[in-house]
Amino acid sequence: MSVQTLVAPDLLQARVETALRNAGACEASATAAVRALMHASRIGVDSHGVRLVVHYDKVLRGGRVNGTPNITVRKTAAATAIVDGDNALGHHAAYVAMDTAIGLARDSGIGAVGVINSSHFGAAGAYARVAAEAGMIGFATTNSDSVVALFQGREAFHGTNPLAFAAPSVGEKPWLLDMATSSIPLNRLLLYKSLGVQLPQGVAVDEAGAPTTDPASGKTLLPLGGVDFAFKGAALAGVATLLSAILQGMTLDHAFIPMVGGDDYSTPRQMGHFLLAIDPDRFGGRDVFHAGMAAYLAALRSAPAQEGGEILAPGDREWRVEAERLVAGIPVDPDTAAFLELPRSPAGPAGHSKENTAA
Amino acid sequence: MSVQTLVAPDLLQARVETALRNAGACEASATAAVRALMHASRIGVDSHGVRLVVHYDKVLRGGRVNGTPNITVRKTAAATAIVDGDNALGHHAAYVAMDTAIGLARDSGIGAVGVINSSHFGAAGAYARVAAEAGMIGFATTNSDSVVALFQGREAFHGTNPLAFAAPSVGEKPWLLDMATSSIPLNRLLLYKSLGVQLPQGVAVDEAGAPTTDPASGKTLLPLGGVDFAFKGAALAGVATLLSAILQGMTLDHAFIPMVGGDDYSTPRQMGHFLLAIDPDRFGGRDVFHAGMAAYLAALRSAPAQEGGEILAPGDREWRVEAERLVAGIPVDPDTAAFLELPRSPAGPAGHSKENTAA
Numbered sequence: 001m002s003v004q005t006l007v008a009p010d011l012l013q014a015r016v017e018t019a020l021r022n023a024g025a026c027e028a029s030a031t032a033a034v035r036a037l038m039h040a041s042r043i044g045v046d047s048h049g050v051r052l053v054v055h056y057d058k059v060l061r062g063g064r065v066n067g068t069p070n071i072t073v074r075k076t077a078a079a080t081a082i083v084d085g086d087n088a089l090g091h092h093a094a095y096v097a098m099d100t101a102i103g104l105a106r107d108s109g110i111g112a113v114g115v116i117n118s119s120h121f122g123a124a125g126a127y128a129r130v131a132a133e134a135g136m137i138g139f140a141t142t143n144s145d146s147v148v149a150l151f152q153g154r155e156a157f158h159g160t161n162p163l164a165f166a167a168p169s170v171g172e173k174p175w176l177l178d179m180a181t182s183s184i185p186l187n188r189l190l191l192y193k194s195l196g197v198q199l200p201q202g203v204a205v206d207e208a209g210a211p212t213t214d215p216a217s218g219k220t221l222l223p224l225g226g227v228d229f230a231f232k233g234a235a236l237a238g239v240a241t242l243l244s245a246i247l248q249g250m251t252l253d254h255a256f257i258p259m260v261g262g263d264d265y266s267t268p269r270q271m272g273h274f275l276l277a278i279d280p281d282r283f284g285g286r287d288v289f290h291a292g293m294a295a296y297l298a299a300l301r302s303a304p305a306q307e308g309g310e311i312l313a314p315g316d317r318e319w320r321v322e323a324e325r326l327v328a329g330i331p332v333d334p335d336t337a338a339f340l341e342l343p344r345s346p347a348g349p350a351g352h353s354k355e356n357t358a359a
Numbered sequence: 360m361s362v363q364t365l366v367a368p369d370l371l372q373a374r375v376e377t378a379l380r381n382a383g384a385c386e387a388s389a390t391a392a393v394r395a396l397m398h399a400s401r402i403g404v405d406s407h408g409v410r411l412v413v414h415y416d417k418v419l420r421g422g423r424v425n426g427t428p429n430i431t432v433r434k435t436a437a438a439t440a441i442v443d444g445d446n447a448l449g450h451h452a453a454y455v456a457m458d459t460a461i462g463l464a465r466d467s468g469i470g471a472v473g474v475i476n477s478s479h480f481g482a483a484g485a486y487a488r489v490a491a492e493a494g495m496i497g498f499a500t501t502n503s504d505s506v507v508a509l510f511q512g513r514e515a516f517h518g519t520n521p522l523a524f525a526a527p528s529v530g531e532k533p534w535l536l537d538m539a540t541s542s543i544p545l546n547r548l549l550l551y552k553s554l555g556v557q558l559p560q561g562v563a564v565d566e567a568g569a570p571t572t573d574p575a576s577g578k579t580l581l582p583l584g585g586v587d588f589a590f591k592g593a594a595l596a597g598v599a600t601l602l603s604a605i606l607q608g609m610t611l612d613h614a615f616i617p618m619v620g621g622d623d624y625s626t627p628r629q630m631g632h633f634l635l636a637i638d639p640d641r642f643g644g645r646d647v648f649h650a651g652m653a654a655y656l657a658a659l660r661s662a663p664a665q666e667g668g669e670i671l672a673p674g675d676r677e678w679r680v681e682a683e684r685l686v687a688g689i690p691v692d693p694d695t696a697a698f699l700e701l702p703r704s705p706a707g708p709a710g711h712s713k714e715n716t717a718a
Contacts, residue, residue, distance in 0.1 A: 108437035278471060
């Protein structure tokens with residue numbers, strides 16, 4: 001932690017936007033990507049935050065991702081549409097798709113939008129929350145590169161395939177779930193390896209597919225549910241693949257050109273996503289929804305915790321981190337800080353007040 | 360197992376239907392309930408199979424459930440509707456709702472239906488599969504009585520709140536996921552208790568909310584994800600509650616009159632459900648979907664297994680059980696067999712051929 005730089009959100013956002021524009025992203029694409037990356041960095045999901053700008057710079061310059069896409073929306077029925085991303089930054093295509101889903105839901109009660117010809121879109125929760133902020137229930141998913149074993153499998157098959165749901169809650173930030181369908185993300189496995197720290201039980205398997213807590217031998221992630229119940233997490237990963245890839249005719253998890261580590265950064269990966277918005281007005285009505293949500297969250301937050309435990313609703317932890325980071329600054333790792341030419345210490349030369357308060 | 364009776368599916372179905380009719384269910388309600396119960400019993404989900412007929416008899420006679428409901432469908436937008444179950448057997452209301460969702464999806468690309476004033480609907484997968492059999496992706500969920508702790512909680516909060524998804528696969532039974540959002544169902548906890556067998560890790564907590572594998576002290580179920588990652592399972596249970604109860608203005612998990620074990624079998628429980636159908640024709644198209652599904656399942660089923668393991672797609676195990684049971688008969692526990700006046704041994708007096716082959 002001590003080597004991370006704490007950066008004021010406004011400064012960080014400006015630097016990321018400039019970097020993306022310099023790499024060839026048009027204004028709309030850069031704005032969308034920055035919005036999604038800052039969503040993740042603000043709430044503490046650093047794996048999907050601004051550090052990805054280094055990667056996006058590479059794929060924009062390599063040609064895999066089209067910085068000046070012609071994104072098109074084709075309505076296919078009263079409640080469905082297909083967004084063709086034209087190989088855009090996935091964030092751009094996904095925000096267009098969620099906006100489309102919300103519009104469809106306003107007219108037809110629910111809106112479902114498939115995205116084709118897209119690319120890595122960062123954190124799925126960035127899009128689900130847009131629906132919640134528009135007063136709707138939101139859902140967003142994508143498939144991704146194979147890094148998770150099947151139940152009783154020995155090799156990577158599914159991606160960490162996220163499922164993100166969000167719902168409005170009056171007077172506070174949305175209820176927000178943004179979960180990988182593996183127990184832990186790949187980055188955490190790599191971190192434990194580099195630190196030599198024992199893995200939690202049931203999160204990884206070795207070369208032979210046997211569960212291991214030894215970071216040296218952990219090779220592939222296990223689905224949510226661990227050794228005994230990973231068939232559930234694997235099936236949920238399959239839901240992401242069904243909706244994002246199979247329904248859209250896009251690339252299956254195991255067929256992706258590697259996101260990183262391969263030698264091809266010029267061929268588009270033809271990634272699909274799926275976004276959904278549901279309008280409470282077409283069910284029990286907005287007032288009923290808000291009353292139910294308030295009663296549910298009050299009951300949940302007052303439920304008795306185990307010794308030393310704390311009970312939180314999905315999103316509570318993330319919004320708390322956001323409030324802290326808006327004051328203290330957002331931590332940025334050294335490689336990303338160097339890439340963005342950020343000051344190297346919290347009280348460094350950029351001298352923004354929020355950075356200084358964090359020193 | 361030795362005390363269970365193996366019963367030919369046709370005989371079992373007829374006896375269950377007669378029992379429900381005798382308890383006051385109209386023909387449509389009885390037919391729907393039998394269909395859902397036989398779905399579960401045929402594929403091996405015995406907890407949600409024909410044994411529930413004893414319970415339904417009680418609630419039909421008690422008045423909690425209305426045997427002669429006037430179920431109404433109100434379309435609220437191009438892609439949404441509300442089904443008022445009039446306190447019917449939940450199976451009846453849920454089948455009406457899924458049929459409605461499929462019709463909406465045919466017109467509008469996706470159809471979402473909320474069910475209000477319903478009751479226990481058995482296995483969620485019974486409804487998701489209907490969409491798959493109509494060539495669509497199906498989703499079904501409900502909330503249910505509190506039996507599962509929150510992450511770091513010490514008392515029951517959510518129900519086992521199932522999420523069921525199904526998708527068509529050409530030339531074979533549907534891809535089918537029907538999962539509780541707890542690691543194990545309550546029945547399995549009770550079974551381990553009665554057998555005195557150690558619990559798997561991460562499936563239950565004791566009185567103080569501490570994880571335990573001691574069946575004597577296991578009191579409340581843990582969400583999927585076990586001790587370390589139960590926040591994911593708890594949030595997924597919340598998704599079921601959001602869609603089934605909060606969106607529909609129906610009863611929250613912790614507010615239900617107990618399904619069993621209380622003294623009130625006359626007051627309706629005002630349970631909600633949520634059903635969804637998605638038409639592949641409005642996305643990549645049916646041919647694209649089927650080709651993707653075939654490629655996905657072929658890759659999955661040929662993925663290398665760990666030593667002694669076997670890799671299955673969701674539903675593969677269930678359809679295999681169904682094929683076996685159609686030949687060998689369906690096992691029925693002694694209490695249910697007595698209630699249904701079934702023969703007490705596989706080669707008993709009812710003498711149906713399929714029963715005899717199972718002897």
